[in-house]
Amino acid sequence: MLSVLARGGLILSRQWHIARCDAHLWLAPGLRAFHATIPSKKASKNAEKRAKKEAEATRAAQKLFAVHFEREQFGSRMPGLVEALEKDSAPGAFLNRYSATETRIAYLINNAPAERCVGVSLPSFTKRDGRVFTGAQPDRNGTLCAYHIDAASLLAAQALEPKPDDSVLDMCAAPGGKSLAIAQFLSAGGSITANDVSPSRRKRLADVMSLYLPSRDKRRRGGDAEGDACAGGVTVCPREAPTPATVADASAAPPATGDWEAPVPPTVRITGFDATMQGAFGSDTFDRVLLDAPCSSDRHLLRDPEELAKWGPGRIKANAARQAALLACALDAARPGGTVVYSTCALSNRENDDVVARVLARLPFPAVVVPLAFAFGEATPLGGWHVLPDTGLGFGPLYICKLVKGTSTVPRGIRGDYSNVVPVACAAETAVRAAERCTAAGAGAACSRETNTSAERAQRVHTRGGGTE
Ligand SMILES: C[S@@+](CC[C@H](N)C(=O)[O-])C[C@H]1O[C@@H](n2cnc3c(N)ncnc32)[C@H](O)[C@@H]1O
Secondary structure: OHHHHHHHHHHHHHHHHHHHHOHHHHOOHHHHHHHHHOOOHHHHHHHHHHHHHHHHHHHHHHHHHHHHHHHHHHHHHHHHHHHHHHOOOOOEEEEOOOOOHHHHHHHHHHOOOEEEOOOOOOOEEEOOOOOOOOOOOEOOOOOEOEEEOOHHHHHHHHHHOOOOOOEEEEOOOOOOHHHHHHHOOOOOOOEEEEEOOOHHHHHHHHHHHHHHOOOOOOOOEOOOOOOOHHHHOOOOOOOOOOOEEOHHHHHOOOOOOOOOEOOOOOEEEEEOOOOOOOOOOOOOOEEEEEEEOOOOOHHHHOOOHHHHHHOOHHHHHHHHHHHHHHHHHHHHHEEEEEEEEEEEOOOOHHHOHHHHHHHHHHOOOOEEEEOOOOOOOEEOOOOOEEEOOOOOOOOOOEEEEEEEEOOOOOOOOOOOOOOOOOOOOOOHHHHHHHHHHOEEEOOHHHHHHHHHHHHHHHHHHHHOOOOOO
């Protein structure tokens, strides 16, 4: 028996040897590909070395990042903050008031136990057990019932305080979570211009808007008139000891009658401008402007070794310059007396308060910061609000600053000239391309008309060298 085993082993080992030496002759065709994936000893050693090098580089980049922020901003808080940033964000979701009540109730039941997010005015939920929310179901009209989002992001829409009939510009809108949150505050008389320069991200934005907002023309029966399932009884949890949103709470929401029409959503226009392009949206135009600016995105950065390896303080500086250009244009687009909310998901003050202070100091018209306060997060020296995951219930980072544009008149010839703020990236070709790319959800004709006008305006501004309106 032993000798049989030994012989078998010998045969196996000899076959293995043959296989390794002359695999393509010995192995059946199907197995050749498999063999090709077996790394040689040398290759696996090299891979091991490479992995070790990469791990070392990541550790070094993490250290550079942590030391930078420890020195610049957070001091001894930094290790705890890094630990919180490296964890998944606390799960968050809000219910879409344009979907049918019964689908929202079913969603909450399926996701029990969920807790109402304290201090967030939209019906939004989190889970203490850290489990993610399950997929949002379409109602009988095909409208999805819940959107998954970091609850801190909802505070940006809340700070904007949209009124039902307002015209709102979301300058950097894709993939659309905040536009959708804003839409919850608006009625049929309101409008959102949701803009994003990236074609692929704009496609996601268009998908989100059409999946969550019923068509204005072809609304089918099924939604509820008031549109807030939570009003029926899901309790608001106090900060320290949240009350779970139980199945009973969810069931206490008003039952769907099926006789109501879904609420009419606001008009949505989706545009593709480079929002640093002065005048692209028209000056003094919108009641509210949200600028959720591209930023360092530090929570994602810490989880992406490739990006982290490229990180350095220079990146913060470059972001801050672009953010200032965008904020100047956001303030230009707001009507006198209108509100602008500036937000980022960056840690650095340089991308947050400092950007606001820098733009305010050089604006050719008055604007003021309106101090913010929410149930979670912390105030910043300028009156902004910063949600950081170590103290912000696991949400964030999210920085928010609310500004109101002054109503006093500005002499013609000065308005719109921000060359003293930051060089404005103004390219007529970009404007024309953006006009071509403009797609509309709900108002095609208005969209192309408006966008062309803006493109022409941008062209004029460009021809005059980034000049005046
Ligand atoms: C932080 S993300 C916006 C997230 C979005 N507000 C949301 O809640 O889903 C920033 C967006 O800005 C866009 N962006 C970057 N530079 C831009 C520019 N110059 N003009 C317009 N959009 C820009 C990016 O494509 C990106 O989608």
